[in-house]
Amino acid sequence: MNKKAVGVVGAGMAVMMGVAGCSSSSSPDSGEAGGEAVTVFHRWTAGHQEAVESVLESCSDELGIPVDISNVPQADYEVQLPVALSSNNPPDIYALWPGGRAVFQAENGLIAPITDFYNEKIAPTFAEGVNAGATEADGEVYVMPFNVQPAEFYYRTDAFEANGLEEPETWDEFVDVVDTLVDAGDTPIVLATGSGWEPLFWFDTLIMRTAGPEFRERLMLGEESYLDPKVVEAMEHWAELIDAGAFNDSMTSMSWEEMVPFMVDGRADMMFMASFASNNLTTAGLVPGEDFKAFPFPTIDPDVEYATDGAMEGWATTGARDNEEDVHAILECFVSTPEATAYVEDFQVPSPNVEVPETAFAEDVRPFAAGWAAMTQQGVFQQNLELSTAPAVTDVAKRELPRFLANPDDMMMVLEELESASQAAYSE
Known part of the structure; x- marks a missing residue:
């Protein structure tokens, strides 16, 4: 000390x-x-x-x-x-x-x-x-x-310009961006799960965009269920991207730091990460505002309160x-x-x-x-999931969400594990 x-x-x-x-x-x-x-x-x-x-x-x-x-x-x-x-x-x-x-x-x-x-x-x-x-x-x-x-999407400007893409504001527009990049032979999004915390920003934000921040806050405190249809809907949106080929392979063996080279050398076109990523991308040689820009996570339901x-x-x-x-x-x-x-x-x-x-x-x-x-x-x-809920729930999320990304058909089993951990943590 x-x-x-x-x-x-x-x-x-x-x-x-x-x-x-x-x-x-x-x-x-x-x-x-x-x-x-x-x-x-x-x-x-x-x-x-x-x-x-x-x-x-x-x-x-x-x-x-x-x-x-x-x-x-x-x-x-x-x-x-x-x-x-x-x-x-x-x-x-x-x-x-x-x-x-x-x-x-x-x-x-x-x-x-x-x-x-x-x-x-x-x-x-x-x-x-x-x-x-x-x-x-x-x-x-x-x-x-x-x-x-705040977490946001960082994207390579050359990939968007080459494919005539603009920053998406809605989920449908975002899916169109992903589909266009896949059709062009690109990997649209790089994501690592090696440390477990990297996909938590995705889970949190998808919940916010589908169910709203108040529901998400109650979920973190054990007052809502991970088996709620709103959570299932959020996970289905995520699965939609997986099925479309949005993400890179071998994410389970990668740490977050290894996401940056994917962006730098053009192996991926976007990443969703907290604001500290802009410094990492800049340090690695990309020029902010020229080589890469940023946009917030798109709206899924316009009637849901905006949250970050x-x-x-x-x-x-x-x-x-x-x-x-x-x-x-x-x-x-x-x-x-x-x-x-x-x-x-x-x-x-x-x-x-x-x-x-x-x-x-x-x-x-x-x-x-x-x-x-x-x-x-x-x-x-x-605050992101790792810091918003009981540590025991965080541990399960860091194990189970990477499992979902590797095997989206396991979605309900993943949510059952999270619900079990939440009930155990908050019933004491």
Whole structure:
């Protein structure tokens, strides 16, 4: 475990830095200067660690609130977090995702709701879809998101131009695109299932497009059945693509990183993935806006509320110590417009703060920034299945959905496995 203590700033200096450093209308109120350090526990390393800790240090200096930062790698975080939360000295702030895991921690008294603080101080500058996604089914907010990564289709422009194709907006148009590319001898879509989580974006979004985000949220919480006709309909749409030859072979032996070369060398024309994929495609040599572009998952039923699937990373609080004012001041500062802008400039991922200017993104990322903003501001933004439901259900989904993709005739057996896992997880 790595630890970093950010030094204490005196009260007088804190006041001056608070005035000078937080000029935006969304700047936070100053906390109690010079007090006991606010402890922060996170899982990020390398470039993301630098971006996160740079903001924390800036907020510490600005507010005069010392911060004690600890981090462990992602692979160890899932093991060490429960230990840290159950200890006699749990962290004040810790990295978490909105969704099922946060609700589970709330049910076990490990997390403090931040609903009133969030609605008053945070929500006004956040995208409406993010606010909806951060609010759990019980009406509480437990996690303050600070980045959002919506899932969308990335496509090779040369394949679309060569076949006279335009970005599809409806499911029928999308199927026509797939059929055209198949007829041209192309592999329309690359998908990997080697790690199990890659197809979860597909399952989530198909449920959203056929049954709506409210049904999908209840499904994640064990309040709807995986055998419901709405789920079956979503799976049938997926099977339609499989039968049409939309996907690549050998997906079970591939990891998500291996999807990128398929796009780069033209072995596939599209991929459906969270926004971080744009950076991978760019790093691999494709030019954004020229070699590849993006479009949101098409509408299936126009009467169903629009929603976006993806990932939101955020901060949760334990409320274990009598320092709520300082904790909330750090959180508010972290997503204030100046600090959120600095974070985006450093790490190049979308912020939920709608006041962050598009110029915070590098020029080669800006072609996608407007689309990401639109997706987070339209309808509901929901956390992907891996982070929205009970871990036991996630494990089954990561095993069974790849099975379905390899053998679509097993659809009902796959759904029965998911329903059994859901009932077991939520009947306790």
